[in-house]
Amino acid sequence: MRKLFINTIVGLLATGLTGGIALAQKAADTAASDYPSADVLVSASRANGNATVSVPGWPRNQVRQITLSYAVNAGAFDLTTTAGAAQLEQAIKDTALDVCKEIGRQYPSTTPDDAACAKEAVAKAMVRVHVLVATAASKRTAQ
Numbered sequence: 001m002r003k004l005f006i007n008t009i010v011g012l013l014a015t016g017l018t019g020g021i022a023l024a025q026k027a028a029d030t031a032a033s034d035y036p037s038a039d040v041l042v043s044a045s046r047a048n049g050n051a052t053v054s055v056p057g058w059p060r061n062q063v064r065q066i067t068l069s070y071a072v073n074a075g076a077f078d079l080t081t082t083a084g085a086a087q088l089e090q091a092i093k094d095t096a097l098d099v100c101k102e103i104g105r106q107y108p109s110t111t112p113d114d115a116a117c118a119k120e121a122v123a124k125a126m127v128r129v130h131v132l133v134a135t136a137a138s139k140r141t142a143q
Contacts, residue, residue, distance in 0.1 A: 038073060038074045038075030038132070039071045039072065039073055039074060039075075040071070040072045040074050040088075040092060040125050040128045040129055040132070041069050041070075041071055041072075041125065041128070042069060042070050042071070042072055042092060042095045042096050042099055042121055042122075042124075042125045043067060043068070043069040043099070043121060043124060043125075044067065044068055044069075044096060044099040044100045044103060044117050044118070044120070044121040045065055045066065045067040045117075045120075046065070046066050046100070046103050046104070046107070046110035046111060046112065046117055047064065047065055047110060047111050048063055048064055048065065048066055048107050048109060048110050049109040049110065049111060050107075050109045063107075066103050066106070066107050066110055068099050068102060068103050069099070070095050070098065070099050072088070072091050072092055072095050072125075074088055074129070074132050077091070079132055079133050079135075079136035079137075080136045080137065080139075080140045085129075085133045088129055088132075088133075089126070089129060092122055092125045092126065092129060093118070093122050095125075096117075096118040096119075096121035096122045096125065097114060097115075097118040099117075099118075099121060100114045100117035100118045100121065101114050103117070104117075
């Protein structure tokens with residue numbers, strides 16, 4: 001009876017762990033596709049100098065890299081105008097700084113600093129912004 005109980009517990013734990021891994025993988029694989037086409041994902045990553053042990057994870061692995069993402073709704077801007085594109089660019093810069101500051105607040109020993117982190121996040125997000133602006137421009141000229 002005891003052996004059956006132990007086997008049942010081990011089986012339940014294994015099922016829970018593999019299910020959690022599958023869900024995490026699914027979330028990572030589809031993270032970019034979860035946002036509407038008019039959204040720009042602003043993601044920032046910073047290295048954790050203290051290699052903090054994760055609180056919710058099992059087994060408790062060291063966290064060496066922290067990544068956080070916010071979505072900016074590009075549909076709220078008129079990308080057919082220079083002013084609208086400039087407003088979106090400023091929103092991306094502001095959001096990137098917010099993302100980096102939040103990582104720094106939660107993990108004070110992370111590097112690089114907020115400004116360098118934001119600069120990298122803006123560079124990544126602006127690729128999507130340029131595509132959206134070019135698409136809006138092509139639609140404008142087609143009319």
